Amino acid sequence: MFLFREGFQDSFFANLLAGLMIAFLFFIFKEKVFRIPNIGGIFYLRQRTENTVYNPYKEMELQYMLSLRLEGNKVYGSAEKIYENSSVGKGKEHIIHYEGKNRSICKIEGIIQKRYLSFYDILEFQSFEENEKRKSTTYYYVKLRKKYYFCGNVLFYDGSFSSTIAKQTGIFEISRNEFDKKDAKYSA
Template sequence: MGIWESFWIGSASTIFGGIVLAIFFFWVREKWFGVADVTGKWHFNMITQKTVYNPYKDMELHYVGVIWREGNQLHGSVEKVYEKSSTGERPYIGEHRSRGKLTGTYEKNYFSKDRVHIHVSEQGKGRESTNYFTLTVNKRRLRGNFCSFVADQEGVSRWQREPF
């Protein structure tokens, strides 16, 4: 076998092996480290832990929302469906639901859990309110913290596919 023949055989096998290895690593990345499916219907709550307005302390709000993902951008809408506060419990039905617009980003992490950052601008009865969420992504749920401009609220939030 000549030097050129062994050169071309060695080069071809290196190129072929590189292509196979690249396809394998692409498949592994997509299969085990791909982006979680956050698109669809979600039910989420907000439990206020800190606030400057004491009647909101320990208040729990429930929402239903729809998210769709375009690349790493999130879009959607939400509706408030339930409130439990110092003034009592009340479900919100039909025209009594306040609606909001959802925007956000999906943060892909390879060495830690993925996160989503969500901004909800809700049109309430008296004024528009802003809620910001930083949530850790698991297969069927999102969990994390929120902050709200309404009475400087901060607390925890849980997002799941099933109603509360």
């Protein structure tokens, strides 16, 4: 039989209360201070090709409208190609504004890597595009952070991408606002 000293119950309840308080503090820090940035909604993506094996795609600019939703740390959504400027690589004006049925639709899947000991998190996602010519996959990698620790908009840094179309690589940026576009020389 165990013999307990006086005050065991006081000590037990004090330790239990301390444990509950620590658990509550960890919960508050995880959910309020170190929470995953909310990137749900409509965004615009502009990508510029820097390297490719197909010369007409060099320095090409593509713009997409993204519709994203966040489930935990997983990102899902779709994208529509809305603009193309491949004038530099083609050596002549070649600007297309995609409208309605001519927009190619992409499926997006990704993840946010939470980095607790850093000022930024990492968003990685893939875009699966299927248009009239072929299927393709593009991989995107970007750092992001909240403007303020407790609240504020998400700030995106410049990211990098690589695509299966002509082995393209380059940089991209994401914004809540549309990017500037040149006037269309072709309509699609």
